[in-house]
Amino acid sequence: MTATSHPPSTPSGQRILVTGAAGFIGSSLAHRLLDDGHEVLGYDNLNDYYDPSLKQARLDRLRARAGFSFVRAALEENDRLQQCFRDFRPQRVVHLAAQAGVRYSLQNPRAYVDSNLVGFLNVLEACRHGGVEHLVYASSSSVYGANRKLPFAVEDSVDHPVSLYAATKKANELMAHTYSHLYGLPTTGLRFFTVYGPWGRPDMALFLFTRKILAGEPIEVFNHGHHRRDFTYIDDIVEGVVRTLFHTAAPDPDFDPMQPTPARSTAPYRVYNIGNHTPVLLSRYIELIEEALGRKAEKRFLPMQPGDVPDTEADVSALVRDTGYSPSTPVEVGVRRFVDWYRDFYRV
Numbered sequence: 001m002t003a004t005s006h007p008p009s010t011p012s013g014q015r016i017l018v019t020g021a022a023g024f025i026g027s028s029l030a031h032r033l034l035d036d037g038h039e040v041l042g043y044d045n046l047n048d049y050y051d052p053s054l055k056q057a058r059l060d061r062l063r064a065r066a067g068f069s070f071v072r073a074a075l076e077e078n079d080r081l082q083q084c085f086r087d088f089r090p091q092r093v094v095h096l097a098a099q100a101g102v103r104y105s106l107q108n109p110r111a112y113v114d115s116n117l118v119g120f121l122n123v124l125e126a127c128r129h130g131g132v133e134h135l136v137y138a139s140s141s142s143v144y145g146a147n148r149k150l151p152f153a154v155e156d157s158v159d160h161p162v163s164l165y166a167a168t169k170k171a172n173e174l175m176a177h178t179y180s181h182l183y184g185l186p187t188t189g190l191r192f193f194t195v196y197g198p199w200g201r202p203d204m205a206l207f208l209f210t211r212k213i214l215a216g217e218p219i220e221v222f223n224h225g226h227h228r229r230d231f232t233y234i235d236d237i238v239e240g241v242v243r244t245l246f247h248t249a250a251p252d253p254d255f256d257p258m259q260p261t262p263a264r265s266t267a268p269y270r271v272y273n274i275g276n277h278t279p280v281l282l283s284r285y286i287e288l289i290e291e292a293l294g295r296k297a298e299k300r301f302l303p304m305q306p307g308d309v310p311d312t313e314a315d316v317s318a319l320v321r322d323t324g325y326s327p328s329t330p331v332e333v334g335v336r337r338f339v340d341w342y343r344d345f346y347r348v
Contacts, residue, residue, distance in 0.1 A: 011246065012037035017090035019043045019123065020097030021070065024201050025138070025237060026191070027058035029094060039067050041088045043081070044097060045074040049104070050202045057345075058199055060277050075119025085126040092245055095123050095137040098168075101203055102142055103305060104163040116168035117175075124179045132185065134248040136241065139173055139189040139271065141230070141312050142166035150279075151313035153261035154191070154271050162309065173262070173271055178265035186249040187268070190241065193275030193314045195235030197334055198341035206281070206335065209289050209297065210342050220300040225283035225301065228311040230275040233329035233337075235250065240274045245321035263318060275314025276327045288332055292339035 010235055020026035021042025030040050042062060046055050062068045068147075069088075073080040075097055099105075099115040120137070144152045146160040161167040176187040196206045212219045252264040255303045263271045290296055304310065319325040342348070 013039070014091045015039050015041070015088060016245075017041045017043060017084065017088060017093045019075065019093075019095045020138075021062065022046050022055040022059045022201060023096060024058075025095075025195060025234065025241070026096040027062060027199065028197075028234050028238050029096070029241055031065075032061055032242060034062075034065050034067050036242070040069075041066065041084065041090065042080060043069040043084060044070075044072065046072060047074075049100065052201075054202065063305060071219050074115070075122055076114050078122045078125075081122050082129075085130040090130065091133050093123070093127055093132050093135045094241060094245060095120070095135060098138060100165070100201070102163045102308065104203075105163050106306060109164045112164050112168045116165075117171060118126050120172050120175060124175060124185070128179060128183050128185055134186045134188065134245060135176070136188045136190065136245050137172060137176060137179050138169075139191045140166065140169040141191050141193040141273070141275065141314065142309070143170045143173070143191060144312070145309065151277065151315040152191075152273065153315040154273055155261045155319055158262060162184070169271070177265060177267060177269050180249070180265065180269035184268060188244050188247075188249045189271040189272075190274045191271065191314075192237065193230040193232050193273065193312055195232050195234055195237050196338060198338055200210060200234070200338060206289065206338055207342070210288060210293065210339060213289065213293055213295060213297045214348050216298075218300045220302055221282065221286065221299045222302050222308065223282070223304040223310060225281070225299075226288065226310065227282040227304075227308075228279040228313070229282065229285070230279045230312045230314045231285065231331050231334070232274070232276040232278065232327060233237075233313075233334040236276065236327035236329050237274060240319060240323070240325045240327075243325055244274075244319070246271065247323050270322075272319040273314040273316050273323075274325070275312075275316055276329075276331075277314050278331075279311065279313040280331050284333070285335070288335040289339065290334045
């Protein structure tokens with residue numbers, strides 16, 4: 001199977017709630033779900049963590065489509081969230097809204113508690129009482145923290161986070177398991193690995209580097225460019241989310257409580273890595289941006305930042321086994337597609 005083929009036996013015409021629908025992954029996913037014939041309710045607060053005009057532009061494209069509706073509210077606004085569930089009655093939920101960013105969590109930790117912990121509890125409660133068939137939620141590769149064994153596997157321990165952002169994402173996995181165990185709510189966590197592509201986030205390296213190179217400004221290259229990241233193209237990510245959404249988590253009959261794994265359970269609970277399984281050196285990534293832009297970057301080499309990890313690489317074998325996921329976009333192709341989108345969107 002390729003990442004562009006649709007998952008087998010995917011039902012159409014379902015009601016699906018997507019939190020973070022004005023975000024990078026959320027908006028791309030919503031378009032795909034609409035293409036597949038589903039009704040989508042988007043939920044987002046359009047906060048100013050990064051340029052709200054980009055979020056609004058994503059949202060405007062979705063609002064132009066039949067089958068899409070939208071509620072602007074925060075996850076912490078529990079009454080608003082519960083009302084959305086009562087009115088829309090979603091059959092499946094994809095929870096992507098969160099306070100993002102490893103580095104920002106050092107500056108504003110309370111934002112992560114409010115959105116990623118309190119907000120996630122509100123989502124779990126709404127799914128529990130709303131009879132939701134499957135909750136798929138965003139975890140993160142950052143949960144691997146101080147781990148150094150590569151590739152990162154879902155069977156590995158993730159008890160040593162190096163940022164509060166990572167700690168909240170690990171907490172989400174624990175909270176989801178509790179609801180799967182106590183209430184039989186099927187939940188699946190997806191540990192995303194460095195997602196990139198058109199309509200991406202301005203706080204991510206590809207966006208930052210492209211903007212600064214075009215402006216003739218120097219770029220900051222942390223860890224002297226020696227990072228390796230499992231860069232994963234947005235279309236491959238969306239394909240994996242859709243495949244997971246309709247592969248409802250179920251209890252694992254082979255789960256061994258004497259040798260437990262963090263990825264499965266006797267409850268209807270799963271955790272998967274979703275990445276490209278092909279790490280790229282940051283210095284090579286910059287070269288690809290330079291090639292796509294047709295100009296060289298002025299580089300300022302800096303040490304690694306607090307909260308960062310030197311390398312990431314996803315073992316996606318569990319997701320491949322269970323859903324047929326197969327990422328197919330080379331980074332050379334993905335970077336050029338982003339640059340083409342950027343120049344068109346910003347007219348540069």
